[in-house]
Amino acid sequence: MAGLMLAAAAHGAPSVYPTGVTRYDPQKAWNGYVVFSGADRKTRLIDMNGNEVRRWDYPGFPTVLLDPALAGGARGRVLVQLAATEKPHPLASPGNGLDNQAIGELDWDGKVVWRWGDAAPDGAARQHHDLRRLPNGNTLVLVNKPHPVAGFDVPVVIDDAVYEITPNGEIAWRWLASEHLEEFGFTAEQLALVRATKNPDYLHVNNLSVLGPNRWFDAGDARFHPDNLMIDARNANFIAIIAKASGKVVWRLGPGLPPIDPKAGQHVPRPVDQFVGQHDAHLIPAGLPGAGNLLVFDNQGAA
Template sequence: LVLANLVHPVPGFTAPQVLDDVIYEVTPSGSIAWQWVASEHLNELGFSPESLKLVLAAKPRNGAQAVDYLHINNMAVLGANKWHAQGDARFHPNNIIISSRESNIIAIIDRKTGKVAWTLGPDFPAIAGAHVPRAVDQIIGPHDAHLIAEGLPGAGNLLVFDNQGEAGYPRVSPGIFPHSRVLEIDPVRKQIVWQYTAANSAQTLWSFYSAFISSARRLPNGNTLIDEGMNGRFFQVTQQGDIVWEYVSPYFGSSPVGGEGGPVLTNWVYRALPVPYNWVPPETPRSEKPVAAHNAATEHLVARP
């Protein structure tokens, strides 16, 4: 499966060209065996009539030639999960989950029919604090939406990095204290069952914030690995919010993004994925030493390359 862009005119859009999101299934020989084009399913994504008018009237930004109206940034096969095992066909293991940065939508595509089988968003109530469980509240510009795999704590729940940047039709933003969240969501009840913000680590909310890119993955021990992408920071938190491992990438490269037209240096990292320890070839230089317990409220452990 390949997530790609298709630049073409789409009837109904004000813009002459649309940067459409498309999913291709490609055979080993390079033939397209199946495809899904987002603009053919706009009426299935949950837009109100008023929001759909804003979508169709969207204009290209940042000098682009085509309007990037959804910006689907993530696509994954659901895999085996308890919801399907319990008889919910929407969560068939072959179905596909996507997240749209521009529309604040997470959706599941039925692999057989191509229809959208399940959606979260685009409309949410205002954020209602930190207590859980609670109904899913305002998600903005999400990334890395996926179901936690079988065998991991929270299996079957949706894990997503909620950037809290600026997005939506109409656009919404997090206000004076922008900060990101990691949300674990029961996708059937559509309730937040666990969340992480910097406040869970006794830090100011804005000390954990990535308005774009980023990811979050559940680990076998129940901790969560978080990539605060725009700052090149990876860290691991317990269910209680203790930071037990942290690494800031020292590798910087030139980027045309974020410099008001001029090149700048950045250490941003799009996504961080955990791999099993034995995935690393045995001949790779390595060392192990125990890490002492610490108080996450007063100090951090920093991993050095």
């Protein structure tokens, strides 16, 4: 028996792995705090050494730590998902928000000070991937709306929508992706493939950002108005700017990109010739290196 145990130990995988903060160089790191939602569906605020500063017993998708200027001066406010639907939608999955009943704002002590979702158009918030508090006190919410869309082969499309919600829970502005299919830059052949897809989550928009002040608008390009919104569609490989005033797509990168030049290698600058399954597209804010440039995470794959 002892021999068998020794053999297993010799050939088995390690049973101990590094946990917590494994490297922290204060001279190279931006020294602050990190807020994240864990697999246990709780939200934590930790310092750079991994010490838990605060815990909230709700998950975020993602959790948003509010600037006090956007929370009436209150510190430690977070936006999270408050409740799951009692009966999940048939198309619900961990990545599409269809099982989300309500979102809300918590104070530092975990008290719910604002909630939205029960009176949403579909009876549930169905928020996913992003939400933002605006300077006017309203909240931008990226949601999924399952419904039939004319021309699609699938009976129900998981449509991406953006709602601007007032503190009283009313929708002050709305945008629905399927109403702008002709503006996303698809060729006629590509658009036919989009409508024929067997995947109801045909775009899978995975981020929503507000442009904010930027050098392009300051130089006279109205497409980059600070109030305009940027989204990216993981499944369709494009990034787009939506004009807040009209809802129209006024700028985009993709879905059609120049062919990859094998001679270009990793040399920069060079034309953007590929991104796949991208996430978190946003303009670098004023005051930071590269301000006004587009920063995006390229997954280089479908996930």
